[in-house]
Amino acid sequence: DIQMxxxxxxxxxxxxxxxxxxxxxxxxxxSYLNWYQQKPGKAPKLLIYAASSLQSGVPSRFSGSGSGTDxxxxxxxxxxxxxxxxYCQQSYNTPRSFGQGTKLEIK
Amino acid sequence: xxxxxxxxxxxxxxxxxxxxxCTVSGxxxxxxxYYWSWIRQPAGKGLEWIGRIYTTGSTNYNPxxxxxxxxxxxxxxxxxxxxxxxxxxxxxxxxxxxxxxxGWSPYWYFDLWGRxxxxxxxx
Numbered sequence: 609d610i611q612m613x614x615x616x617x618x619x620x621x622x623x624x625x626x627x628x629x630x631x632x633x634x635x636x637x638x639s640y641l642n643w644y645q646q647k648p649g650k651a652p653k654l655l656i657y658a659a660s661s662l663q664s665g666v667p668s669r670f671s672g673s674g675s676g677t678d679x680x681x682x683x684x685x686x687x688x689x690x691x692x693x694x695y696c697q698q699s700y701n702t703p704r705s706f707g708q709g710t711k712l713e714i715k
Numbered sequence: 716x717x718x719x720x721x722x723x724x725x726x727x728x729x730x731x732x733x734x735x736x737c738t739v740s741g742x743x744x745x746x747x748x749y750y751w752s753w754i755r756q757p758a759g760k761g762l763e764w765i766g767r768i769y770t771t772g773s774t775n776y777n778p779x780x781x782x783x784x785x786x787x788x789x790x791x792x793x794x795x796x797x798x799x800x801x802x803x804x805x806x807x808x809x810x811x812x813x814x815x816x817x818g819w820s821p822y823w824y825f826d827l828w829g830r831x832x833x834x835x836x837x838x
Contacts, residue, residue, distance in 0.1 A: 609778070639822070640821075640822060642824040642825070644825070650830075651811055651813075651828035651829065651830055651831055652762065652811075652825070652828060653828075654824055654825060654826050657822055657824040658820070658822035658824075663824075663826070695761065695762060697762075697824075699815075699822065699823040699824060702767075702775045702777075703764055703776075703778060703779075704752075704764040705764065706761055706762040706764070707761070708761045709761050709762075
């Protein structure tokens, strides 16, 4: 099974900050990497698929990059609605697996 | 627009079999290139993929749960279902149904989720 490891596990930042979250896979997953945002009591929401493709309707301040084993999610200028937990997920093979999550909190 | 809605018992006793149903509304479960998945999340923890079923009925399961899981589809009701046998307190979680989409590319992703349903296992 492919293990996904995110860092940091939590992060404090301010509105307007640029934030980067990292996800590492235990083996190469090429570009089969997705990012989700989850707010308390809600289902996850797809932000980025195929490592760098922005899902329709997602603000352009979100971007993804990387390939192989190392990936990043960047939020260029944090907005109040961006404080949430973020998960990466590999779709290279089954079983599908998620990172443990990164909780983004207001500083 | 297509929506997913989970349904099932909220409270169960250890050793029972959990049965959840996901109803697909606004579109046909048997049309298109989609996988239909179950994913769970214990309180305060991360997401765990349980398994999936394709529109043809082909299934894949997480090896960690495979011996206890069955996912099936009922196209006449536009539903797919999860059965998890011999539940314990460790199976207490919010259970989500979700749709996987690829747009005929090799890149699959969960583009549509239900709201989730909390299942508590307690004696």
